Amino acid sequence: MRTITYRDALREAIREEMRRDERVYILGEDIAGYGGTYAVTKGLFEEFGEKRVKDTPLAEEIIIGTAIGSALGGLRPIAELMTMNFSLLASDLLVNSAAKFRYMFGGQPHIPMVVRMPAGGGAQRGAQHSQFFESWYAHIPGLKVVMPATPYDAKGMLKSAIRDDDPVLFIEHELLYSVKGEVPDEGEEYTVPLDRGEIKREGRDVTLVTFSRMLHICQQAAEELAKDGIEAEVLDLRSIRPIDLDLILDSVRKTNRVVVAEEGWKYYGTGQGIAALIYEHAFDYLDAPIGHVTGKDVPMPYAKPLEKAALPTHADVIAAVKAIVPARAVAAGAR
């Protein structure tokens, strides 16, 4: 095992899959000469050339249109959108074409397409460049939506996504690209499934359900909670759609308490969807209302102190846990 960054892990996945399958190509804004806005595709143009590493004009709609059309024509495109914020310019084709064709055309076509895009805030990019829209897309039958949080999962899931025959939205996070983690040596083949979450930390007192960059914040919170005798189980969903509901329900049956933590907005979003599923399928196992840690319900502000106040922190997670894990439960658990 080596320790590499999330960015390098993504690049390795793309490179290995492009070497493995001639049909795989990448397209997007500034991915060739520039090497990618977040340097994910750096060096790929040099190895694979102009044919397979396609710089496009600043035109999200036709980036996705080209990806969908070429997938229908036998290729396996990986489209990079500079950020998820810009995906809205292509959202019609994602929702009305990519997600619909197989069903509305009676199962005839399939669209093996990956759309990679970073999301999220924390880098003072302001209101239009700091958003998460995963719940909008996860609402749509016909799409897969995944959000790995570690270099290991990023590489393994991107390889799975490229090999998958359905459209996969692969959501990264600006502040994850430089995060390091253990990844098997290059050439040592592995993949991570697109439909399985993972217990990143075991615990008995409360379940933290999270995904993407919030995983790291939850892990930090869990370490601190442990000092107070509260053992939190940290679930990294990795995939939002399909969602690994068994993983969540098994943990809830064990801990009887849940906090859902996400960076995005609170209302009508991913976390509330997860909470509703838990209430629907495991109501009798809950000893307390489900806690919910989210970003604040405002457009992302620019000024550093304001942005910090808008984003959820490990202190928010700790407070949410302590609000539903009474001292006696901790004492009983510690017995």
Place this chain on the structure above:
Amino acid sequence: MAIREVALGGLTREQLLEMHYQMALIRRFEDKAAEEYSLGRIGGFLHLYIGQEASGMGIISTLRPEDYVVSSYREHGHAILKGMEPRAVMAELLGKATGCSKGKGGSMHMYSAEHNLIGGQAIVGAQLAIATGLGFAIQYQRENRVAVSLFGDGAVDEGAFHESLNLAALWKLPVVFVCENNQYSMGMAVTKAWSVSSLEPRAAAYGIPYAKVDGMDVLAVREAMLEAVERAREGHGPTLVESNTYRFRGHSQADPAYYRTREEEALWRTGKDPITLFETRLKEEGLISDEIIAEHAQKANEVVEDAAKFAEESPDPDPDSLYEDVMVDPRGAIAWRTKEGSPRD
């Protein structure tokens, strides 16, 4: 070896007569569809191609089976001209399991992987973007085929028009963009929606060739398309073709067309009916007789009646098919569990 005698427009008499029959067929098909709609057997929207037959025939007659056609929601005629069985198209209109899209698409979503009819697209403009992507796949895989995007004048107003033409021109993709300008995007007259009176300056903006053609003249459409398709096939990039035509019916069967005058309609219907014009031309050349015209009408009627009977007698889709084909992944798109089945159960 017998020499096939060219009769007109580079075509043999047999080919010309076949084109006449096909045009008669798709008109009869649409008449029957209107009838089925009025009987309540077809739901939703029904956009008829009546009046535009020469345009579709001229375009598709220049294509090979392996060439792609990406069309709009007014695509029944295109689907049949591309080789799809009238039975499969009519059954789809009636929402039957035997329809080309298994009853899940309807009037606006005909599709045939076998015939490379890549949809009825009901989001205006999508067919330009999808065709551009198909063009890229052709170029990437060095295939000998072209992608043709068929759209109405309304699609020109969408942003996808700009992004698609720019990229196709930039990358010299084997795509032919054909605007079947039927003068109205729903009720909006093209003269009120376009800032310019033709597509010529728009083609010039992307540095691509442009051809304007009388869409009521099947041979003229064919001639313009032959050149555009050849250009794409030879790797010289896209062409923008404007085929001027007219839909004789309303936008859909729900549209009484109050936004245009009855005089205007009469002018097109009586003076420019594309099938009548073609018949007149063929008669002038001594290539068709009233007997043959009657034979074609009868044959078209038989095929369409057979398609309607087939569709009417076909079974509805199995309720269990509701969750099928959401994705390739057989578990569908639904959030799922392994232990107790999916929450959908």
